[in-house]
Amino acid sequence: MSQRTKEILAKLTLDEKIYHLEQVTTATFVPSLKKPNVVTGPDSALKLDENLVFEVGTSLNLIGAETMIEAHDYYLKNSKNKIPPVFMQDVIHGHRTLYPINLAVAASFNRELAKELAGMAAKEASLDGVSVTFAPMVDLVRDPRWGRVMESSGEDPYLNGEMAKATVQGYQGDMGKYNIAACVKHFAAYGAAEAGRDYNTVDVSERTLREYYLPAYKSAVDAGVKMVMTAFNIVDGVPCVGNKHLVKDILRDEWGFDGVVISDYSAVEEQIVHGAAEDRKEAAYLAMEATLDIEMMSSCYAKHLKELMAEGKITEEQIDKAVLRILDLKEELGALDNSYRTVNPEEAKKIQLSKEHRALARKGAEESAVLLKNDGILPLSKDVGSVALIGPNANTGAIHGSWQCGGKIDETVTVYEGLRNILGDKVKYAPGCYIEYNSEDTSLIDEACSLAENCDCVVLCLGEHQDYSGEGNCRANIDLPEVQYKLLDRILEVNKNVAVVLFTGRPLAIERLDKTAPAILNMWMPGTEGGNASANLLFGNVVPSGKITMTFPRVLGQCPIYYNHYTTGRPKLPEDDYNRVRFTSSYLDIPNSPLYPFGYGLSYTSFEYSDLTLSGETMKAGDKLIASAKIKNTGKYKAKEAVQLYIRDVKGSCVRPVKELKGFEKIELDVGEERTVSFEINEEMLKYWNKELKFVAEKGEFEVFIGKDSNCQAFAKFNLI
């Protein structure tokens, strides 16, 4: 805590300090939006004091450099203490230039790319006056019904941690010009919402929490993230926002995090609805005790902290600490020296959606796409005479992905535009059906079939609408709507050369599609340059290299399904997958294996793995081993490959996952080129939360796997002695 921020604090009255802990919408301070102050709009329910509202420390969610300047000026003009405001925003997968949703970026298995993309978003957002992004979201996810899986990086703690680190570094850089502070969320285990229904109960053991859910938040903290947002859900019966064990004991005391902790939207007050607090006063008390600094969009602190202090339930020191954390962040952001920071309408116009940014977003989309199936029809030849572009996602900008604030549908390149950029008039379009998940309207199919019949090949853009994922957008059915299958089946009757381009914010249960479509290229929700990226991939200008980071089930009934599960006392052997073996952990009607496993993704080329070696058979505590493999590009295209290292702890004081990702490296190989990829294995990587919940590596046998996806087999063993 700096001398300067302490001096600022010393000048504030108790009321002003308490108001500094509140967060309202930035629109509150924009008179031209005609809902200034706390009288109208979402803030009216907060019933904040009309003068003290100008002592509120931070605000959220408004776009545009000019409006931000207006907010800044109006706030400072009316504020007694004139402490610079700080504007926060959900910059989730880009700001004005959108890159693919985060579940897609993770599929790139490319840390550097994730970092670059976040850096681009930070630059665009900072020019619009944003100083903090509510990202990265690193919630581990296993249930594709949950709409927010699109924001996360998937089911693996290690990969989530690596992506968290890269993203935090990308946003924050050295906290210089164009950098913004990151806020990791949602602490903790929001991704475990039961039945994949948003805001629902989370019930995980301390072991599961520590083994799977906490590591990615910890990685963000270790990478220097400036803020942490608590989650809406309960953990062990207590809403996260007032969960002292999580926030005070683990985040602050165990991990040493001394930055700002913010609640999620109105979550302090929602403790009452949860039945965890009797009233707003108790809600404020619980949050303060948990060391929560900023209350977002409810006003329990403003209304009750003073009273709680007078009653001796909380101390002024607690309030001071919280205010100081916010002031310190403002100082670190440079806001105390230059309250405008980098807001710059002129520069914003030049930088946002610039050629360079579009190119980077395109690269992001190209490296995130996953080729799920290819009977050999991809890549398409550019010499093709005509292409029938069909499908509800073929000619719309609504593929850039939901949960973003600055992107615009009409600034997004559609697949139609992308294909025409390569093929010109040779591309003909028909919608084929509507995108609504409940649409049964087949009236557009005939027109699409006649087009397909008269063209050399068909590019069929199926999947979800972008608003079928994101907050509050959960689905109980995750297969394609029947009408899309009808369209596909009818088209296949007249033209077999069909490549399906899939748009989705989540893993889908598309076994039926996998059985019928000759090729499936999953673009996820690919951002502003989605159409160009799709075209480049379809025509082989770029070779797909993405690999899924969340398992695709065959049917929803398999969920939750994830690769890094514990074994059981009666496992079903993989070789029996399609057989019925009663009294094993299995189903009567379907195999155990997923449709596509974690880490899976095809390429237009082929890679051969050979000479898998481990440098020793024993490892002493503190020592290390090297696992390596030769990878050769044996196909016809220069391409990238995500090489994956997995380890299995064969026996522990607690049961261990069947395998765990412990390393990955994305390499690019020319045709015929061979390279050795090596991974270090050290004791730290073997640690886990043992029977006594101590983080230790236990002696014994470990298996080592290197391969192209999580189905790879162990090639070596070693003993930790």
Ligand code: BGC
């Ligand atoms: C979401 C957060 C988000 C916040 C502010 C909430 O509804 O859960 O992820 O950062 O709103 O927009």
